[in-house]
Amino acid sequence: MYELFVLGELMTGDKHGYRLQESLKHAVGPIRQISSGTLYPLISRLVKRGWIRPRPEGPQQGGRLRKMYEVTEAGRERFQELMREPLEYNMETELIFLFKMAYFQHVTKDVRIACLEQYREYLRYNLEYVKSESEVISQKEIPENKRIQLLRMFDYRKHVGLTAVQWVTEEIERIRAAEE
Template sequence: MYELFVLGELMTGEKHGYMLQEVLKKAVGLGRKISSGTLYPLLSRMTENGWITLREEEETKGGRTKKIYGITASGQDRFRQLMAEPFDAPDAEAQNTLRLKMVYFQYVDREARLACLKQYLRLLEQNLKHVSQFEADLIAYKPEPEKQRVQLLRVFDHRKRLGEVEARWIKDEIERIKERQEE
């Protein structure tokens, strides 16, 4: 996910490492942070792979060197490859990856956007089916203790409702993209 983020951000233009770190902190949401110890080794690997370039500038305040990163043609290819990669499972990581991909939809064609959304929708529908089946089993077999079973049914109701809302939004987004002629 971080590789996709870095390449996606660099598709918008050059950025220095600190700016990438700050934008990523805001993009992934509360409770999830990327440390310098994670970001800078990733940037080094991406530079070694030829996906990004590194240019150093001297900062005026404090005389520290500012590292500016840019994307290469190979990095743009890698970005498009990551945008086309399927999701592994309907989990929080897939949801975060979808959100990042959607931010960068402007850099891929319409078919890539639709494929991404449709594949994510299939995962949501599989998850909804799984939750509904487990819920039906709980209702049919009535395992004990009853208080726990009842609460577990409430949890599944919550998961189903969230999944249904998310699936509806994804379906609407697919239709919106299909209807837009200029893309």
């Protein structure tokens, strides 16, 4: 997941590791953060695989050389591969979708539409779960106050899901209608 982010960020231009970390903080929001202990080993792996390369810059305070990272041709190919990969249904699906969407400008119209369609199917899958779970809960012998609150929670999830499906559907239509 973070591999996609780093390659996507470097597709938009060369960056220092610190700038990558700052961009990622903004992308994932205030709750979920990535540590230097996660990011820099990832950067090292991407360099070893030949997907990015460091370019030394002038020294920063303390005399250490700063490294600017750039994506290689192999890294561009890997990025395209990651963007074409189908979305898996797990705890990271929404974040991966958001990362992909942030880099839509670097892929074809067909890849953008495929990603949006996959995400819409994921949203519909979740809506089916919410619907079936609501039916089960409404028939279970659960204390009334707890059952009511669970049903309210599922009602909220249903409304959020329906709104998301509508937005994604409109986005697919907008992209289809747009000229490349």
